[in-house]
Amino acid sequence: xxxxxxxxxxxxLTRCKFEAEKYMEFYSKHKHDFDxxxxxxxxxxxxxxxxSVQTVFFINLNFKLLIIINNIKNRKLNLDKKYRNIKxxxxxxxxxxxxxxxxx
Numbered sequence: 001x002x003x004x005x006x007x008x009x010x011x012x013l014t015r016c017k018f019e020a021e022k023y024m025e026f027y028s029k030h031k032h033d034f035d036x037x038x039x040x041x042x043x044x045x046x047x048x049x050x051x052s053v054q055t056v057f058f059i060n061l062n063f064k065l066l067i068i069i070n071n072i073k074n075r076k077l078n079l080d081k082k083y084r085n086i087k088x089x090x091x092x093x094x095x096x097x098x099x100x101x102x103x104x
Contacts, residue, residue: 024090031090038079042076046076
């Protein structure tokens with residue numbers, strides 16, 4: 001079952017459903033970890049911390065770490081917006097699954 005991409009018996013829709021089930025199972029097991037990570041990365045007061053760290057790395061000319069901080073800063077808005085969409089999709093899926101268990 002692990003190598004379903006090369007199995008000719010699986011059509012693309014069945015393969016997508018199987019992979020979606022794996023992702024949903026993983027997300028449901030680690031939902032609180034995802035929530036905590038998202039909160040840590042998108043907390044409003046982190047902006048001050050990120051700016052401070054960014055300044056220190058710039059002054060010390062540590063450009064490798066500065067690039068990492070810039071990537072975090074640039075993706076913060078996406079994390080905030082997209083994670084809400086992920087949570088909503090998960091809740092919708094859970095509601096559909098309890099109403100009609102055969103629906104994937």
